Amino acid sequence: MAKQMMYCWLSIPLSTAKQRFNIKTAPLSSRPVLASARAERRISTASKKKKKKERNNSVEELVVVKNDKEKRRTRSEKEYEELHSFHQTESHVPVMLGEVVDVFSSLTLRSFIDCTLGAAGHSSAIIKGHPELECYVGMDVDPVAHAKARAHIDALLHSTHSSLKPHLLFKNFKYIKSVVGEIDDDYNLLSSGVDGILMDLGMSSMQVNNPQRGFSVLANGPLDMRMDPRASVKAKDILNYWPDDEVGRILREYGEESNWRWLQKKIVQARQQGGLHSTGELRDLIQGATHGTKGGRQGWIKTATRVFQALRIAVNDELNTLEKSLHACFECLVPGGRLAVISFHSLEDRIVKQTFLKIIEGNEGDGDVVEEEAGKRDLRKMRNDVNEKETWIRQMVQGQSGIILTKRPITPSEEEERLNRREAGGEEPRMMVPSGNKWKATGKEGLTTFTSFAFPYLTNSRKRNETVNVRRANMTVYNSKKANLTAARKERMKLPITDSGYRFSEFLSHPFGIQAILNTGSLQSFQSLDANTYRCILPKVELLNFEAAPVLDLRVTPADEDCTVEMISCKFQGSELVERQNDHFSAFMVNHMTWNTNITEPFLEVDVKLNLMLEIYTQPFTLLPTSAVESAGNLVMQALLDRLVPLLLEQLLLDYNKWTNQHLAIIP
Numbered sequence: 001m002a003k004q005m006m007y008c009w010l011s012i013p014l015s016t017a018k019q020r021f022n023i024k025t026a027p028l029s030s031r032p033v034l035a036s037a038r039a040e041r042r043i044s045t046a047s048k049k050k051k052k053k054e055r056n057n058s059v060e061e062l063v064v065v066k067n068d069k070e071k072r073r074t075r076s077e078k079e080y081e082e083l084h085s086f087h088q089t090e091s092h093v094p095v096m097l098g099e100v101v102d103v104f105s106s107l108t109l110r111s112f113i114d115c116t117l118g119a120a121g122h123s124s125a126i127i128k129g130h131p132e133l134e135c136y137v138g139m140d141v142d143p144v145a146h147a148k149a150r151a152h153i154d155a156l157l158h159s160t161h162s163s164l165k166p167h168l169l170f171k172n173f174k175y176i177k178s179v180v181g182e183i184d185d186d187y188n189l190l191s192s193g194v195d196g197i198l199m200d201l202g203m204s205s206m207q208v209n210n211p212q213r214g215f216s217v218l219a220n221g222p223l224d225m226r227m228d229p230r231a232s233v234k235a236k237d238i239l240n241y242w243p244d245d246e247v248g249r250i251l252r253e254y255g256e257e258s259n260w261r262w263l264q265k266k267i268v269q270a271r272q273q274g275g276l277h278s279t280g281e282l283r284d285l286i287q288g289a290t291h292g293t294k295g296g297r298q299g300w301i302k303t304a305t306r307v308f309q310a311l312r313i314a315v316n317d318e319l320n321t322l323e324k325s326l327h328a329c330f331e332c333l334v335p336g337g338r339l340a341v342i343s344f345h346s347l348e349d350r351i352v353k354q355t356f357l358k359i360i361e362g363n364e365g366d367g368d369v370v371e372e373e374a375g376k377r378d379l380r381k382m383r384n385d386v387n388e389k390e391t392w393i394r395q396m397v398q399g400q401s402g403i404i405l406t407k408r409p410i411t412p413s414e415e416e417e418r419l420n421r422r423e424a425g426g427e428e429p430r431m432m433v434p435s436g437n438k439w440k441a442t443g444k445e446g447l448t449t450f451t452s453f454a455f456p457y458l459t460n461s462r463k464r465n466e467t468v469n470v471r472r473a474n475m476t477v478y479n480s481k482k483a484n485l486t487a488a489r490k491e492r493m494k495l496p497i498t499d500s501g502y503r504f505s506e507f508l509s510h511p512f513g514i515q516a517i518l519n520t521g522s523l524q525s526f527q528s529l530d531a532n533t534y535r536c537i538l539p540k541v542e543l544l545n546f547e548a549a550p551v552l553d554l555r556v557t558p559a560d561e562d563c564t565v566e567m568i569s570c571k572f573q574g575s576e577l578v579e580r581q582n583d584h585f586s587a588f589m590v591n592h593m594t595w596n597t598n599i600t601e602p603f604l605e606v607d608v609k610l611n612l613m614l615e616i617y618t619q620p621f622t623l624l625p626t627s628a629v630e631s632a633g634n635l636v637m638q639a640l641l642d643r644l645v646p647l648l649l650e651q652l653l654l655d656y657n658k659w660t661n662q663h664l665a666i667i668p
């Protein structure tokens, strides 16, 4: 049984959601893809005889719009072939393409983010099927993927005479919120929200098929495994330098490898002989360590597959990133928008499932009961509408903040599996190379056998690491209004010319520089949550008779040429009443710092954007038009930024001076 899954997720409020579910609103030009995608679904569920008939129907729909001389093919065959020629050079065919197209087909997709761009297979289909798109963003951490994706998307836009200006960003999807805040075009993604988001987890075949990336079990190459070449940790660092226990934990938790103790011992012993430096050396070690155990060749290959998976997850911090990012994606969605996630193995499945449930559950018991009931009625009605029109949706799970459209994941259609088998067919010897969300094999078995063979035991429970949960404010009061407040401030200051030779980027990556950015001197306390995220507790402020301490979770990402500070969560600590207000707002801030020190007048520039989503649910504010609350709120926020940003910048420069002077003092 193949393991790919898609969970689809839909958020409330309901009025917009209903409208977005109206399949008739899908523009005509998207029909060929939509019709064919619907046909695909029918193919995967109907009987053989019915399948044949429906396949012909789908072809007819296609032919009407396209070319009546077109050869009769099923949608999957046709799309497969189109994509195959499209991706001739890199053999990457996006997984579950029909299903992905289906999920978004009923939405008017004015904005879309593909978090895992790859070779832009999914993105191309979405762009093609949604000419109404005004804002498209593709993200990937792999520059190779970018080069391919850019070429494909540009060619597609050119051939369709589209004026869409794609934003292709070399960024980790965990930064989706700051990306949304930073996109600077007419669409204004930050205030409009995102209609559709896609995550297609795992590696692309471009990555696996290049032995130099270190992902392949059988092809020899360096022990790298970084999807993002800017990242500092490689697989060889973990194997050769990380504490023994940590190596064991990775094998146990991320590979669910029962033989982890023995492997850990062998890996640590290998350090005495100079360590492991190539995938071939690791493979030989695994082969030796599993020698004589059950399963022969298949036994060690299975173990190697699990070990490679474990290392890849650790190198790319995949599971932590996934959990955090699902929350962040949720926050970016427009009410009624959809998030679709294609996961590959059971560790990912579990995180997606549990996080979705957590997200939709929100805070129970809050809010006005009568209004909540009305909301539920709307929700029920919408569920019926949805069921009628989108046959792929099954067993929805309704929560206070949203709906999971697929309680049980969708798996690839029979057709796709058949096509994958065709692609996978080949000669002995059997060769396994993980490939994106599929596994390609040469050998007689098809994909179905192969996927279960690849990850037979990935079912143990995983210890969860502490994460910073970014939760959308629980807008539990139905019919309340939402105000969207924004403020922005750019500020440039001269950087002092120092003789120290230290670069500003070095200062920002130094602990002293991080503290300066966080302005820890003015905090009540701060703690590090993970490598680059900090919880900052501000001194208490008095609000009427209440005391509240703002708690900010800030992520600092210093790089050579810029530094980004994102506020990923803002809450108030205090009495219960104060803390309850946390459910009625969400705030987002991004500060993008850039500098130039190679000119006669070096400078530092900060670009701060602040966004506050506020629920208006108490009188007298509910009586005012939202625009009145927004304009007053915007003025207050702007005044705050205008006052604070120059002060913070000044303080940062003072700290920079202090730091460079201290360094000068210790240089002999």
Ligand SMILES: C[S@@+](CC[C@H](N)C(=O)[O-])C[C@H]1O[C@@H](n2cnc3c(N)ncnc32)[C@H](O)[C@@H]1O
Pocket (backbone or CB within 6 Å): 092, 093, 094, 095, 115, 116, 117, 118, 119, 120, 121, 122, 123, 139, 140, 141, 142, 145, 171, 172, 173, 174, 200, 201, 202, 203, 204, 227, 321, 436, 437
């Ligand atoms: C399975 S491929 C996606 C294929 C893509 N859907 C297509 O149609 O071509 C997954 C991609 O996600 C990228 N990726 C993995 N983790 C990422 C992350 N945290 N942030 C951004 N991109 C990531 C990988 O570099 C890879 O290119």
